Amino acid sequence: xxxxxxxxxxxxxxxxxxxETLTVWMKSLVCHGNGCTVFNSKGEIIYRIENxxxxxxxxxxxxxxxxxxxxxxxxxxxxxxNNGSTQKPCFRLRKTFKTLNGDSACQVTMGSxxxxxxxxxxxxTFQIVNNDxxxxxxxxxxxxxxxxxxxxxxxxxxxxxxxxxxxxMAIVAVYGLINHTM
Numbered sequence: 001x002x003x004x005x006x007x008x009x010x011x012x013x014x015x016x017x018x019x020e021t022l023t024v025w026m027k028s029l030v031c032h033g034n035g036c037t038v039f040n041s042k043g044e045i046i047y048r049i050e051n052x053x054x055x056x057x058x059x060x061x062x063x064x065x066x067x068x069x070x071x072x073x074x075x076x077x078x079x080x081x082n083n084g085s086t087q088k089p090c091f092r093l094r095k096t097f098k099t100l101n102g103d104s105a106c107q108v109t110m111g112s113x114x115x116x117x118x119x120x121x122x123x124x125t126f127q128i129v130n131n132d133x134x135x136x137x138x139x140x141x142x143x144x145x146x147x148x149x150x151x152x153x154x155x156x157x158x159x160x161x162x163x164x165x166x167x168x169m170a171i172v173a174v175y176g177l178i179n180h181t182m
Contacts, residue, residue: 014166019158022046022165023142024172026153035060036176038157038169047166049173060177062169078170091167093117093174106178108171117175124155128171136160137168 021041028035030050038047048067051060061069078091091110105126106117115136118127128137137159142150159168 014164015162016159016165018161020161020165022157022159024139024155024157026155026176036173047169049169060173062166062173078167078174091170093171093178095178106175110167115171117171124152126175128168134160136163137171139172 023039024036025039026036028050029037029045029048035048035050037045038049040046045065048063048065049060050063063069078089078093091108093106093108096105096107105119108115108117108128114131116129118129120126120140125140126138127135129135137157139155139157141152142154142156144150157168157172159165
């Protein structure tokens with residue numbers, strides 16, 4: 001069995017000034033846990049999402065490499081963690097009905113801003129778009145540089161510049177919970 005030796009990422013910022021592609025592995029690093037692990041382009045672990053063994057749990061944790069809780073999800077609400085405590089939800093994700101053109105799958109509200117999760121053709125393929133219909137992130141099945149498709153549990157997450165990565169990961173996690181893929 002291969003061993004994982006995580007290294008701290010060189011930057012602890014949750015945004016980037018350029019477009020960034022992350023790898024989402026829909027497997028937990030915790031034995032018998034449910035969740036996923038997120039790697040940056042250098043292969044370093046930058047996020048873990050865990051619900052500690054309870055499939056479709058009501059409480060899920062988004063953590064950095066050191067295990068610091070960044071966000072907690074209760075049902076479909078996201079809470080930002082500050083020194084282990086949570087306050088009011090910082091975003092809400094609600095499943096919506098599809099329109100005739102198959103447009104929206106979920107609506108995300110965060111204060112006065114709103115985003116939509118738009119399903120695309122293909123399993124586990126979707127975009128996160130803002131009010132102006134601008135794509136802020138896209139998730140699709142990962143392919144190698146030679147075109148070989150990885151398994152359904154390995155995804156590419158492309159996040160546009162100046163977008164909070166932890167917020168996007170929170171949306172991806174809650175969307176996965178709604179669709180029973182996590």
